[in-house]
Amino acid sequence: MTEPKTPVREGSLEAPTRHAVDWKNPIFYDEADLFNELERIYDICHGCRRCVSLCHAFPTLFDLVDESETMEVDGVAKQDYWKVVDQCYLCDLCYMTKCPYVPPHEWNLDFPHTMLRAKAVKFKKGEVSARDKLLSSTDIVGSLAGIPVVSGVVNLANRMGITRSVLQGVLGVHKNALLPEYHSNTAQKRLAKHQTTISPEATDQTSGQVAIFTTCYGNYNAPDIVDDMLAVFEHNDIGVTAVKKEVCCGMPKMELGDLNAVEQAKNSNIPALIKMIDEG
Ligand code: SF4
Ligand code: SF4
Structure with missing residues (x-):
């Protein structure tokens, strides 16, 4: 009698294993290797289609497949693979909430990381406007x-x-697209000028203080969000200060595939944040 096989567990029944992006390895930028991986994951997604409602990347892929001669991924022109990549804004929803094939599943499917890799390859080729x-x-x-x-x-x-x-x-910014306003009295200027009356009290688990990382949007476009956060924290007797040295978090550069710029932003922000955490 043969032993019954151990069933393969769905990846998303437990916290997924996230493998680090191996972006300094030369193979990461090998276009042929990338296209093999894109074809592999596009084929799995075509057979699944669970993420169709999440963003425009998946409907783009499924339309390309359905309108191809074979109605399979092998009927899609390789050049059209980029159309799917361009629609992904790396929100991670498909990975975190939908996909049953994320690691530790043996199919090891990481759609957002593969999109990120494709964007990085495109950026390195200089194909970014x-x-x-x-x-x-x-x-x-x-x-x-x-x-x-x-x-x-x-x-x-x-x-x-x-x-x-x-x-x-x-x-190429559509004339009817809503654009954010710009403020000269930025959130960081407001936080620097703010006179607090709070005397933060430490507890067993916290120092009773927070530092706000305003982000580019909060700083230049929507400083009122930061004003509101400040009011809520101080209402609860929590001391507030601004992160002392803040540069862009790097997310827009990540969406562009400019991973060196992301690393530079990280190298500037993380030591400043750690220093403030260490200081309480
Ligand atoms: S990570 Fe990309 S492909 Fe996945 S849901 Fe978000 S935008 Fe769509
Ligand atoms: S990412 Fe996973 S869940 Fe989403 S369509 Fe592809 S295989 Fe299905």
Whole structure:
């Protein structure tokens, strides 16, 4: 009598194992190897289709398959694989909430990490537009657009049809797309000026203080969010300060596949955060 086989466990029945992105290994940028992996995971996803409602990456893939001659992944032109990659904004939802084939499942399917790898390959090949490089430099754009007077001009221009048409022509930003306002009185300036009356009290588990990492959006575009956080914390007698040295978190550069820029941002932010944590 043969022994019964141990059933394969679904990956997402427990916390998934996340393998580190091996982005400094030369094989990571090998396009042929990448396309083999893309074909493998696209084929699994085509047979599953569970993530169809999450974002536009999956419907793009399934349309490409359904409209191909074979109605299988082998009927999709390799060049069209990029269309799926371009639709992924790396939110991680498919990995964290849907996919039964994430590691430790033997199929070892990590859709977002594979999209990230494809974006990094594209960036390294220089196939990223100047527009994308500019728009993903959120800290530089924010610091320029947030200069007093300039911010008013930028906000006015963003509301005018004629300048929006120019913006659409030059940068490809749709003239009807909602754009955030820019503030010269940034969240970091407000936090620096804020006079607190709170005397934080440490507990067994906390120092009774928080440091706010404002982010580019919170700092330049929506400082009122940071004002609100400050009010809520102080209402609860929690002392608030700003992170002393903050640069962009790097997420826009990650979506671009510019992993060196992400590493630079990380190397600047993490020591500043750790220092503040160590100081309480
Ligand atoms: S990580 Fe990418 S593919 Fe997955 S749900 Fe988010 S946007 Fe879609
Ligand atoms: S990522 Fe996983 S759950 Fe989503 S379609 Fe692909 S195989 Fe299915």
